[in-house]
Amino acid sequence: MDVTIPPFDPCAGKRMKLKDAVRWTEKFRRDHNQPTDKPTLSHYFGKDFLLDMLNEKPECAGLRFYQAIDDLGVGRVVVVGVDDKGNDLLPHRMSDGTLPDDGDDAVGDTPMGCPDNCDPNSPLMQ
Numbered sequence: 001m002d003v004t005i006p007p008f009d010p011c012a013g014k015r016m017k018l019k020d021a022v023r024w025t026e027k028f029r030r031d032h033n034q035p036t037d038k039p040t041l042s043h044y045f046g047k048d049f050l051l052d053m054l055n056e057k058p059e060c061a062g063l064r065f066y067q068a069i070d071d072l073g074v075g076r077v078v079v080v081g082v083d084d085k086g087n088d089l090l091p092h093r094m095s096d097g098t099l100p101d102d103g104d105d106a107v108g109d110t111p112m113g114c115p116d117n118c119d120p121n122s123p124l125m126q
Contacts, residue, residue, distance in 0.1 A: 040075030041125070044112035050079075053108060059083045068109070079108045 029041055054060055060081035068076045081089040090107070091100045118125055 040113045042114040042118065043077040043110050044114075044117055045079065045110050049108060049110075053079060053081055057081055057089055060089060064088060075113065076109050080106060
């Protein structure tokens with residue numbers, strides 16, 4: 001079966017209908033298996049942090065968010081800048097397989113996860 005992969009779009013992102021977002025987030029809460037009995041449902045990033053990530057490197061066209069699980073088994077999101085070709089703006093591994101120290105500030109995450117920091121009145125949480 002041939003799968004058509006659309007080309008990378010540095011302007012990706014679109015608005016969506018609230019009812020679709022409610023359905024998707026409800027499905028995640030219902031169906032997603034997480035390693036803890038207190039699953040992470042959302043993540044918060046402050047505006048200044050996101051703008052800093054976007055503006056740190058002139059070649060940054062947008063941000064990519066990776067799902068992750070931290071060392072305590074808590075769901076997290078790791079964010080990294082991306083260029084207009086779809087490449088993460090991260091240094092490559094060195095020839096011995098180790099990561100260079102200069103990549104430590106190129107990624108970010110947030111301790112502001114839900115359920116600890118949620119809006120219980122949001123339709124995405126009901």
